[in-house]
Amino acid sequence: MSKSNTAQPAICTRGVTRDFPAGQDTITVLHGIDLDVKAGELTYLVGESGSGKTTLISIMCGILWPTEGEVQVFGTDIYHLSDTELVNFRLENIGFIFQQYNLIPAIDAASNAAVPLIAQGMPRHEARERSIEMFDKLNILDQADKLPNQLSGGQQQRVAIARALVHEPRLVVCDEPTAALDASSGRRVMDLLRDVAVAEDRACIIVTHDNRIFDLADRILVLEDGRITHDGTQMPEDH
Amino acid sequence: MIWIAIRMLTGDRQKFYGLLFGIAFSTLLITQQLTIFVNLIERGASGVYNVSSADVWVMDPVSRTTDVAYAMPSTALDKVRGVKGVEWAVPHLRANASVRTKDGDLEGVAVIGVDDATLIGLPKSMVEGSTDVLSQPDAVIIDDVGTTRMFPGESPIGERLELNDQRAVVRGIADAIPSFTSTVVLYTKYSQALRYVPGTRNRLSFVLVGAADGVEAKSLSDSIEEQTGLKAQTRDEFARDGVQFIIENTGIPLNFGITVLLGFIVGVAIVGLTFSLFIRDNIKQFGALKAIGVTNGKIARMVAAQAAMVGLIGYGLGVLGTVGFIYGFSNNPTFKGFYIPWQIPLISFAAMVLIIALTGWIALRGVMKTEPAAVFR
């Protein structure tokens, strides 16, 4: 995989901290994170449970306010936007893949994947057609008309990937995309994600502690107690 | 997004039907009970409605309704006839009596004596026989509800009755709106009625008046009061007096009011609970939508669309149920002449909107409070 030569990083965090109230006190979950995530790379964020991975990725994709620090996504200072501007920024620029898929049970797979386009205001049928094109790319065309509960976990996660990519966002974020899947479907989902989500002008960042898929990463960041302790193409030896 | 909202709602069959049931049940209860209430208290005016040709009712100043009347001396009739603007004025007698059937049963009845010459005072139409039968000796006309009460399943025509120990023969059946108490009514000529009702000195209950062409009922009743010292009420006023009397003297408004309130509360409870459950079941999906980039405003519109859909369908079913109920019982004498005043569906619509707005708002708050960041947890 060629390294991106764009000057501007996809995500740039400077001095990001995040506190949470814990009873009387506050706990600091992130301690001044300075990070550049490049486009064209599959970036993993790994670390032990409670190390702050979800908190960091939530801040990077504009759904959780940092206590301090700046976050730029493709040059936009996202936490300086108004609430509505931020929501619309996410709608245009970010694709989400959740551990629990969060598909809408009452509408078929293709319509589920079309949701970001529908939310952008595209007519439903047109959006669904675009979503079916994405299904074709993901080799799940035969599942377009099925309801989520007629699909296996791996198949649902593919639909969720289609939903994350259908509107061609510049940043794709995934929190534990394979945690609910068995080893082989997890691996297949990640292979697929690698194929479709990584592109010259797109950044893809994945939170995981699934060591079965570490070999697929271009870059691995390790978070320990709210600090980045490792940044490289491989996992550090001691993990 | 509205399409998605509707599919989310209808996709969850159980809750969708639960919500429809809640709204339909509330609407039915409210609409049906209000309908019965209005029709029942309007029965307080049935005596007035049954004599549709009288423009003004003249009575003793202490009389209150067709059934609560104090008799006047017979000279009152001539006094009323002397008032300018009176086209015609006829005597009208209303009294209670008891009747013994051929089986020996005793029944309280109302005797109504109508003008001998014009027969004004009879209901407009007959179910059986013609009004001419009153010229036969001892003839009485029974009302249709009285027929089902006193002669269930058989024809009363030709039946002999002992009316206050006097002979009476049923010669016809009148099509009348039953009274509030559904008392059996026997119509007879005024002169005949005087014989049936034992002799106190005064027995003239009302003078029924027709207004001359171009004379307003209200101004006529005013001049009658002024010139005779009697009480005169227009048809509408007197009908309202009858209704008012029922409202003031029975527990009916309270009882129906309680049922309507219960319908409302049950609606809020069922719909509120089901709607909250529905939202809670879908909170993850709503959270995902918020993270993906659906504004709170759009989310609110989605929930509003869900609420509106449930509300409208449920309301339609409830009103349909009421219509079905009224229609289904239209042959039952208790519900004779029942109709749904247009105001009532409007009232239950307002109640439905209130239920929906209240429960929808509570449900919506849950969605609004969900942090988009919660989707990663």
Ligand SMILES: Nc1ncnc2c1ncn2[C@@H]1O[C@H](COP(=O)(O)OP(=O)(O)OP(=O)(O)O)[C@@H](O)[C@H]1O
């Ligand atoms: N909304 C919150 N309120 C209070 N504390 C929180 C909140 N979210 C996270 N935390 C705390 O912040 C710390 C880091 O949480 P986070 O979810 O980022 O960890 P994680 O690395 O994603 O862990 P896991 O691998 O278990 O998902 C934890 O101690 C957690 O209890």
Ligand SMILES: [Mg+2]
């Ligand atoms: Mg986590």
